[in-house]
Amino acid sequence: MIKVGIVGGTGYTGVELLRILSTHPEVELTAITSRKEDGLPVADMYPSLRGRVALAFSAPEKARLTDCDVVFFATPHGVAMAQAPDLLAAGVKVIDLAADFRLKDVTEFSKWYGIAHSCPQILEEAVYGLPELNRAAIKGARVIGNPGCYPTTMQLGFYPLLKAGLIDASHLIADCKSGVSGAGRKAEMGLLFTETSDSFKAYSVSGHRHSPETREQLQKHSTQKIGLLFTPHLVPMIRGMHSTLYARLTQEIDNQALQNLFVDAYKDEPFVDVMPFGSHPETRSTRGSNMLRLAVHRPEVDGQPGDHVVVLVVQDNLVKGASGQAVQCMNLMFGLAETTGLLHVPVMP
Amino acid sequence: MIKVGIVGGTGYTGVELLRILSTHPEVELTAITSRKEDGLPVADMYPSLRGRVALAFSAPEKARLTDCDVVFFATPHGVAMAQAPDLLAAGVKVIDLAADFRLKDVTEFSKWYGIAHSCPQILEEAVYGLPELNRAAIKGARVIGNPGCYPTTMQLGFYPLLKAGLIDASHLIADCKSGVSGAGRKAEMGLLFTETSDSFKAYSVSGHRHSPETREQLQKHSTQKIGLLFTPHLVPMIRGMHSTLYARLTQEIDNQALQNLFVDAYKDEPFVDVMPFGSHPETRSTRGSNMLRLAVHRPEVDGQPGDHVVVLVVQDNLVKGASGQAVQCMNLMFGLAETTGLLHVPVMP
Amino acid sequence: MIKVGIVGGTGYTGVELLRILSTHPEVELTAITSRKEDGLPVADMYPSLRGRVALAFSAPEKARLTDCDVVFFATPHGVAMAQAPDLLAAGVKVIDLAADFRLKDVTEFSKWYGIAHSCPQILEEAVYGLPELNRAAIKGARVIGNPGCYPTTMQLGFYPLLKAGLIDASHLIADCKSGVSGAGRKAEMGLLFTETSDSFKAYSVSGHRHSPETREQLQKHSTQKIGLLFTPHLVPMIRGMHSTLYARLTQEIDNQALQNLFVDAYKDEPFVDVMPFGSHPETRSTRGSNMLRLAVHRPEVDGQPGDHVVVLVVQDNLVKGASGQAVQCMNLMFGLAETTGLLHVPVMP
Amino acid sequence: MIKVGIVGGTGYTGVELLRILSTHPEVELTAITSRKEDGLPVADMYPSLRGRVALAFSAPEKARLTDCDVVFFATPHGVAMAQAPDLLAAGVKVIDLAADFRLKDVTEFSKWYGIAHSCPQILEEAVYGLPELNRAAIKGARVIGNPGCYPTTMQLGFYPLLKAGLIDASHLIADCKSGVSGAGRKAEMGLLFTETSDSFKAYSVSGHRHSPETREQLQKHSTQKIGLLFTPHLVPMIRGMHSTLYARLTQEIDNQALQNLFVDAYKDEPFVDVMPFGSHPETRSTRGSNMLRLAVHRPEVDGQPGDHVVVLVVQDNLVKGASGQAVQCMNLMFGLAETTGLLHVPVMP
Known part of the structure; x- marks a missing residue:
């Protein structure tokens, strides 16, 4: 059994x-830390876990994570x-679901996250945890930077086109939509039910932290300089992400x-489902699962196939956008299926 | 392996x-029937099942259910x-998720469902499939009438009080709220997103089919004649049911x-969670699971414990309100855990 | 024109x-205060008001409310x-949308709101602002305690029955459901979209501040001592309130x-709509309006009219549960229609 | 008073x-037709109109529309x-909220709507009812083709850029998102609450009827041949539309x-609100009103203004996407403000 800690x-x-x-x-949950909730049974905060998780939060210094x-x-x-x-x-191996080990470029990291990176050598050995494009490295990794949710969809959606050298890599457009849980569990006015329900909006259109990560990774698959226009939107739903990708x-x-x-590209991938050409995948078809689904479109212009490919992811x-992908990485790191x-x-429904 | 058919x-x-x-x-899915969708892979209708269920619908006469x-x-x-x-x-054993084998009283059946019962002898041997209150009979059953969703909550909520003889059984009130999926998958105007979202209403206040079933079953636990006022409501959510039960x-x-x-009453039950006294269970804490949670309240009157018990289920x-409970019955019928x-x-979230 | 200030x-x-x-x-918006947002145009916080409200927030001391x-x-x-x-x-006349002038009993006020009342003489002259039951007094009032949202529905629903002396006033049950906006605009975890959407729960079942107010007011219409069991619930919708009232x-x-x-009782009331007997009013039929709708039910027992009346409001x-009712009071106080x-x-939709 | 009929x-x-x-x-509602609901008071179907609209539906032949x-x-x-x-x-003047008088090209009309146009001469005189771009013609019109909902946002969003000749008009991208009411009031499985809530999807990516209309109209403002890639999506909300427009x-x-x-372009327009540069308009800020709001963005690339303009509408x-715009046209046709x-x-909220 793998002894697992969660910070x-x-x-x-x-x-x-x-x-x-x-x-x-194959897992034994060993420790979960929270300074603020030290001593509180996890299931008291999350009643969905009553009878299923006996662990209590413990302050970091008591948690014996080592x-x-x-x-x-x-x-x-x-x-x-x-x-x-x-x-x-x-x-102890480390899997970070935040951004500390995602960006190799420490200048970009400082610029977008507002802090200097404190351990550049570890960053250097850290492996980007997207199994479909990085499986071998993940197997041998000690430190994983788990991808952001948006970047996962953008990379898996653009990758086959970039690899084939078929598209203008300097003008990629990703119009992405996320459920509200993507913003995390934070007591912020903008995340209230009354502020987000029955409404729709874009945010961070001028620039979002997931852009540099995605560009850095996509660059590995193209000789052309990657240009990416990424527009995130907030959807009044709890979970789910839909990326509409445009490439010329x-x-x-x-x-x-x-x-x-x-x-x-994905025929052997257990967690990528390429749907029939022209399908319209729904986010709910992945609710609660580690599956990513995508479909390819080629809108016609004047009755002829147009010059844009649209990929829906x-x-x-x-x-797949966070915790499932992290466990997928763990499985690889420990030699499990x-x-x-x-x-x-x-x-569903 | 148990060979399972679904009609x-x-x-x-x-x-x-x-x-x-x-x-x-322990199950091998063997056949699933639909005359209208004969030949269609199940996963084409429900993309959530892509890669997980290979079966196609077949017309009833081809399905070899025997x-x-x-x-x-x-x-x-x-x-x-x-x-x-x-x-x-x-x-072949039979588990009916509809009402054909729920009500022992065929007159009541005809009255509420508008058709005569076609096999009263089978109805007689049929067993009401609520494991917590009927486990032994289920184990030996050939035919199960799986309980309605509302009746499951009302029975498990009122049962301990009735059994103890503590309440006025002739004036039970059940104010119940259901997510929209309770109405089934039907192309009806009243079930449209635009008609149900961001709104709330009661329905069938003058009488609902789940009343006679609940009364019939509750009567087993009381010498007093059961009187039940049951008011169903529609909540703008997909899944989930919340029953607020009042007893004097x-x-x-x-x-x-x-x-x-x-x-x-429920200490050995794997699927009934009695929460601490005075808790407020949320439907989402059961989303996608077979767990039923309940909490007991005793509102004060003038600073003293009042004469009403309120049970939240x-x-x-x-x-637990339908398919999970049916599988729970199947497990019992076939000697599985x-x-x-x-x-x-x-x-959750 | 009436010069109006909002604190x-x-x-x-x-x-x-x-x-x-x-x-x-007939209104001239004159001042709106907020210490924190001093100087901010109201429409910058609420873009729905862009082009419609030119006012900016001002700190209380600058607002010249007098x-x-x-x-x-x-x-x-x-x-x-x-x-x-x-x-x-x-x-200057005063209309309070909070609880300061609702409860005549200062002991009850202190108990439920945790503070002593600072001006009991003003409380004495304050008028409870429910026009349908208190119109004459409102017309002559200098100070209005605007009713709570739940109490408005409970009073207008129970009033005709109490006045007629037809019911057991000592055992009223009000099972009430509110949209999330009822909790106000507060950055609290429990009000996040991700915590309230696609779910349903009761809250404050052991006791809620709107109980004493409702009891105090209902008592005016009955010689019997009012007993009220009030259970509030949270519905995943923005606006709307549905009260299911039970009386024997x-x-x-x-x-x-x-x-x-x-x-x-309500034939001359412009804002109370008595629907046909046995109707099921939907909250959305009142969205954005000052209209309250109600419908009366009499569920049958064994084919006979039962002994409970159910009123849906x-x-x-x-x-009608807050700001519209306050303006209705203002109209009366200033001799307007x-x-x-x-x-x-x-x-709607 | 203008006598108005609704078919x-x-x-x-x-x-x-x-x-x-x-x-x-300035309006007197005179007739509203529905063969199926002949005789039914409108307010019986839409309780929101109880006490406000006394009219009943009448069969077309009785309606005296002339x-x-x-x-x-x-x-x-x-x-x-x-x-x-x-x-x-x-x-009698005619305002059509459907597509019969939107497209001047009858071949395109037949192709997209599957029927031949029955009165091409009337089509020729019909005026496209987008007041901001066509006000003078509307004032003198006898027949109005009221714009589609999506086309309204695309035209008002792209127009200033096209008119200035600043962008590549042959590669416009419109990633649009609509609330479910855009699909109309139809008893279809795909529009059920249980099928659309808590989910997000694209539809008609290969081609949508609003494309030819938009291209035809946009062409008026550009000498370059318009190329438009239009991708509609369904948002789990009742009302509201958000278009994210990309132009190079x-x-x-x-x-x-x-x-x-x-x-x-819009400084004198009462129903177009140009928000500050870089704003993120929310659909809810227009709920129930005829206002369209837009904001312009210019995402940076490598710290420099990039070569894409993004307009959020x-x-x-x-x-504004249907009935309000039609009334706006009526006001112009009858010389009203x-x-x-x-x-x-x-x-809002």
């Missing part, structure tokens, strides 16, 4: 880790990089070949 | 059976009683003893 | 006052009673006569 | 016309063009000048 389990990625790990057959095999950080940015050195020294073709290709690019932002504990059937 | 799998209780049974370790060990009816009222005789004759005490009892009645109407395949952790 | 306009009852008063033909004809308090409890004496001395008949009455009690909690500025047609 | 008043644009027209000071001054068609496509000739001959600059321009293009799809009866303050 900062009071947020939504934390409770989602608990939901997944509490039924993971006895764990792996520690997940479901914390704000900056926490994982402060604690990672000691854990690694003690032989620079070469002719027929629709069947276009579809095949995606089918071939959906996932549960808290699972990649799908272990992750085969929840989506809850 | 009428295109509705919400049908797809929920599929969600649960597709990961049940080769199954058990057949679930997720159909409108009237279908199960038409097909049950042949299946039973072939040695006829004897004095202190709050600790009151709470103990419930704790004792929540469940997922599609799981009652919780087999039913330990989903609720999806 | 504490940043909450939902404040912005709703602005929505209503900005198109009121130049107004009437000041509305859309503040937490305790603010109005601190400022009312000076305003009244300056000849102590005398026989036929259904037509029962209905007539309500029709007669709906309103928009921010309009009662409906002036209040004839919004509900927004 | 097909049972849908959402119909009831919204009733909401608006019932308080319009006595009206203007008739609105809130019907499916094809109805208005069948009835318009007789009405016009009788001197072909000339350099600074951000202030960019903003001024929009400010200047919001409106209430049933008001354009804002008459249309100054509802948005309902």
